[in-house]
Amino acid sequence: MENKLFNVKNLSLWYGENKALNDINMEIEANKITAFIGPSGCGKSTFLRVLNRMNDLIDGVKIEGAVDFNGKDIFNDVDIMNLRQEIGMVFQKANPFPMSIYDNVAYGPRLFKKYKKAEMNDIVERALRQASLWDEIKDRLTTNGLALSGGQQQRLCLARTLATNPQVILMDEPTSALDPISTSRIEELMIDLKKDYSIVIVTHNMQQASRISDTTSFFMIDQSRCGFLVETGDTKDIFFKPRDKRTEDYISGKFG
Amino acid sequence: MDRKRSNQIALISIRIFSAVSIAILIVILGYLLFRGLRYSNRKEIKVIPIASINNEFNVYANKSAKLDYLDWFTLQSMAMGRVRTLRTISKVNEKFHLYIDPRVSDQFYSYLATDKLDKFIIKDSTAINYKEDKGGMIVLPITESAPSGYRSIKIYDNVVVVNKEVTQLLNNKKIGAVTLTQIEELKNNKIDNWNSLNGPSLKPDFIANASESELANNPGSISIVKAKEYSMMKNVETLDVVNIESGWNISLDYLLSNSEESGSFGGIFSIIVNTLIMIFLVILISTPIGLGAAVYLSQYAKKGRITTIIRSGIDLLAGVPSIIFGLFGMLVFVQLFGWSFSLISGSLTLSLMILPTIIRTSEESINSVDKNMISASRGLGATKIETIFKIVLPAAKNGIVTGIILAVGRALGETAALVFTIGSSTDIASKLTSSSRVLAQHIYLTIIEGQSIDHAFSAALVLIILELIINTTAKKLMNKGKKNGK
Structure with missing residues (x-):
């Protein structure tokens, strides 16, 4: 029980009139990599965005059910800004801010506290080292974040998230726009980061899920285009002896 | 029509239209630039805009008065005390003052054919601060050089005089101002008839240094005389002369x-x-x-x-x-x-x-x-x-x-x-x-x-x-x- 990070109970979500997620129950454990897989449009990204309440930014989203984070209801008991600081997010498309590399990384911490210059330098260096970007860009911290390559930009976004010292990192298909080499670097990073952070990743790449994740959840979509959770289990079990027929079909490539 | 041909036609028309629009823009901008930088005005004056040499006195005006030339008639009204400001004469709004050196006052007034006005003749030149007088004009003997801040003024005093019949209104037409080239042509008898200048059907007859009676009795006659002589003539008419004045329109000032x-x-x-x-x-x-x-x-x-x-x-x-x-x-x-x-x-x-x-x-x-x-x-x-x-x-x-x-x-x-x-x-x-x-x-x-x-x-x-x-x-x-x- 003590390792339980998220506890999702009977979660349903509507975009206006359309139901997008139906009755999801799930537990996510700390210091593990949890992968969400499933066909396109099955709501796995939407569900990911529920976890740090990013869906609040979209007009007309209605949520029912409860999500507990460290035992606290994220919809009622937690300040949304602190929640997002605790639960960082890396997006599908690398989206550095149009400012220097240093300012990109310092952006998050500066929102919450006024740091001294030396402290801030330490935070930036630590975050960039964790994202294994430090050695590549330590001489040009003042250049624009947009001047980096695609893989570097994604690692910069990761460093930016790490700088706020979160407990959880949510990753929404972080490598889908990257080449294989950049992808493998990010994957190595995730495995390194597992020691200190919990990671939840949405991926379309089944090999990626099987390579890096400890736990896998399989989502599917029903006739009314509403997503639901099929099963959650150890990655090995899901990929090699799935309990559900639909999981087996998806993994063996019969649909998807 | 094949595609190659229609492509060519399209390309040519695009080029033509772009060339036309660029040309229009350049013309507009060029004209604005030109008009903003230089002024060039056509003025009709009573005298021929060629400076005549005077070997008795020189006229100088303060540089801020922006005077380049004066015609004899204006100079005469200045010397008669009829001009108080320069605003109608040059482009500045300054009070006008005339200072005449006593050594040339007789010659000056005789040149202008008027009576002497003592108030303009300098009695004590040290008492006047010429440089500060922005509308100042000085008449000095030819031997003296220009005072500091002053420049020499050209005097135009040649008048084109013609027989009265030449300037008559005929069939709603009347001879207008003539240009310097036309005066040259008239001088050399290259113009056969006044009607080519919008005048009556008369043959121009140029008489050098004509007297009043010669001009009055000779229909179509034309001459160039000094303004002083013209001021004594009664039965003649003058022709206005076109003068193009140009200069810088914009200055630091x-x-x-x-x-x-x-x-x-x-x-x-x-x-x-x-x-x-x-x-x-x-x-x-x-x-x-x-x-x-x-x-x-x-x-x-x-x-x-x-x-x-x-x-x-x-x-x-x-x-x-x-x-x-x-x-x-x-x-x-x-x-x-x-x-x-x-x-x-x-x-x-x-x-x-x-x-x-x-x-x-x-x-x-x-x-x-x-x-x-x-x-x-x-x-x-x-x-x-x-x-x-x-x-x-x-x-x-x-x-x-x-x-x-x-x-x-x-x-x-x-x-x-x-x-x-x-x-x-x-x-x-x-x-x-x-x-x-x-x-x-x-x-x-x-x-x-x-x-x-x-x-x-x-x-x-x-x-x-x-x-x-x-x-x-x-x-x-x-x-x-x-x-x-x-």
């Missing part, structure tokens, strides 16, 4: 001196200063309001009927003719608020006029900011307002600045919205509620009030250069911004 008498004289310094103050005020008023509205509309306003109505209202206002903003400004700022015709009334009217443009362009560039960036900022725990100030507005900066500059460019060239609101004083505005005028409106007023077309053109040149400076600075700022992280 013009840029740095204040306007006098509604722009007829003086420079445009005060008007440039007023224009800059007005632009500053307009930016100060319209930017925060417009930006606030743009942020609200793009980030906060819920999609619905009211927002749609507001948006179409803004679009409508952006297309409303400026004169209507002028009317509104007059009724509200000038009359209702009682600020009268003043800098603040005009600036507020212009701010209102450009507000829709600023709102729309800012909103567009805010909307074009990458939504992912906004999500990233919110995902790091930033509030909406923090995201707007730290991410959205900096990222949309270029578009916003461009919009503001375009709008300010429109305000800079605006006249109609200002005629009812800003007033027309040519002084530098000392307070917000003082009447003032700005460059575009100055051009309009100088033409409308018939003050000076040359001054209108030089003001136009200054206005164009001002717009150019604003545009290039903006572009430079934007490029600099791009290098330092967009």
Whole structure:
């Protein structure tokens, strides 16, 4: 029980009139990599965005059910800004801010506290080292974040998230726009980061899920285009002896 | 028709149209530049514009009097004390003073064929500060050199005289002014008939140094005589001569001196200063309001009927003719608020006029900011307002600045919205509620009030250069911004 990070109970979500997620129950454990897989449009990204309440930014989203984070209801008991600081997010498309590399990384911490210059330098260096970007860009911290390559930009976004010292990192298909080499670097990073952070990743790449994740959840979509959770289990079990027929079909490539 | 051929025709027509439009632009810009820099006026004068040599005295005028030449008749009225200011003679508004050296006073007045006026003859030359007298004119013996700050003036005193029949009105036609070339041709008997110059059907007959009786008795006769001789003749007529006066229209002096008498004289310094103050005020008023509205509309306003109505209202206002903003400004700022015709009334009217443009362009560039960036900022725990100030507005900066500059460019060239609101004083505005005028409106007023077309053109040149400076600075700022992280 003590390792339980998220506890999702009977979660349903509507975009206006359309139901997008139906009755999801799930537990996510700390210091593990949890992968969400499933066909396109099955709501796995939407569900990911529920976890740090990013869906609040979209007009007309209605949520029912409860999500507990460290035992606290994220919809009622937690300040949304602190929640997002605790639960960082890396997006599908690398989206550095149009400012220097240093300012990109310092952006998050500066929102919450006024740091001294030396402290801030330490935070930036630590975050960039964790994202294994430090050695590549330590001489040009003042250049624009947009001047980096695609893989570097994604690692910069990761460093930016790490700088706020979160407990959880949510990753929404972080490598889908990257080449294989950049992808493998990010994957190595995730495995390194597992020691200190919990990671939840949405991926379309089944090999990626099987390579890096400890736990896998399989989502599917029903006739009314509403997503639901099929099963959650150890990655090995899901990929090699799935309990559900639909999981087996998806993994063996019969649909998807 | 095969495709190759139609491609060729399309390409040729595109080239022709682009060449035509570029040519039109170059012609317009070139003409404005030329007219702004140089003036060239056709004037009809009573004498031949060729300086004659005088071996008794020289006439000098203060350099600030801007006199190049004088015709004998003007010089005569000056010497007779009939000229008090130089405003009708040169382009300056200065009091006129004549100083005649006693050694040449007899010769001078005999040359002008009038009686001596003692008040102009210098008694004690040390008592007069010639240099300070901007409208001063000195007559000195030929042996003396020009006083400092003075320059020599050419005197034109040759008159074209003709028999009276030549200038008669015939069939609603009358001979006009002649050019120097035509005078040369008449001299060499190359013109067969006066009717080729719009005159009667008579043969021109040039008589050198003709007497009055020779001219009076000889229909079609023409001669060139000294003005002094002409002033004794009665039964003859003169022909006016075309003189093209040209010179620099714009000078440092013009840029740095204040306007006098509604722009007829003086420079445009005060008007440039007023224009800059007005632009500053307009930016100060319209930017925060417009930006606030743009942020609200793009980030906060819920999609619905009211927002749609507001948006179409803004679009409508952006297309409303400026004169209507002028009317509104007059009724509200000038009359209702009682600020009268003043800098603040005009600036507020212009701010209102450009507000829709600023709102729309800012909103567009805010909307074009990458939504992912906004999500990233919110995902790091930033509030909406923090995201707007730290991410959205900096990222949309270029578009916003461009919009503001375009709008300010429109305000800079605006006249109609200002005629009812800003007033027309040519002084530098000392307070917000003082009447003032700005460059575009100055051009309009100088033409409308018939003050000076040359001054209108030089003001136009200054206005164009001002717009150019604003545009290039903006572009430079934007490029600099791009290098330092967009």
